Amino acid sequence: MKIWKVELLEEALGEFKELPAEIRARFQRIFGLVADMGQDALCMPHARRIQGRIWEMRAQGRDGIARGLYVMVTGRRVVVVRFFVKKTQKTPLNEIHLALKRCGENEI
Template identity: 55%
Template sequence: MEWKVETLNEVVDAEIAALPKDMQARFLRIAGMIESAGLEGMGHPHVKPLEGKLWEMRLMGRDGIARALYVTVTGRRVVVVRVFVKKTQKTPRQEIELALARAKEILK
């Protein structure tokens, strides 16, 4: 069974669409790598554990850095729950809290 990368809802789709074009391309590239090679073959610098079941895709572009926060779900599914452009070195606590709140919808 192959991995599938999907977004939680239209809000997350809009967050991806709001990224600069090079970061959108990077997101699609990493998502494609996950779908073809599986999460088992992924690691730093592309993905990194964040907190509990929450992981991050690390997106870099000419205009800075962004993160796509995701959880894995039964059936080899990666569900992206939050996408944002980072302004600081450390991922802001409010972004982690928002992602965890959104993830509760699917992790029940």
């Protein structure tokens, strides 16, 4: 039985499709863990809190490192609002601000 549901905003789905195949597969594995185990699956090394209600999923492959920024909402749902390839050590503020903006625009 699935415990939680992982949803991707339309913009995030487009970003997800542009990620390298190996990194997409790693994110899909995390999505499966969340569906089966709930928020207990969202801990290091798979996820961590970034700022306020924004969290990040972490995936790494031969082609680099990527992050999916998400929020947890009522109804046992995780909504991913942004995917990006990480190029710096720290998650860039502009990525966090974009994620917050998308949350507001989509009333999440």
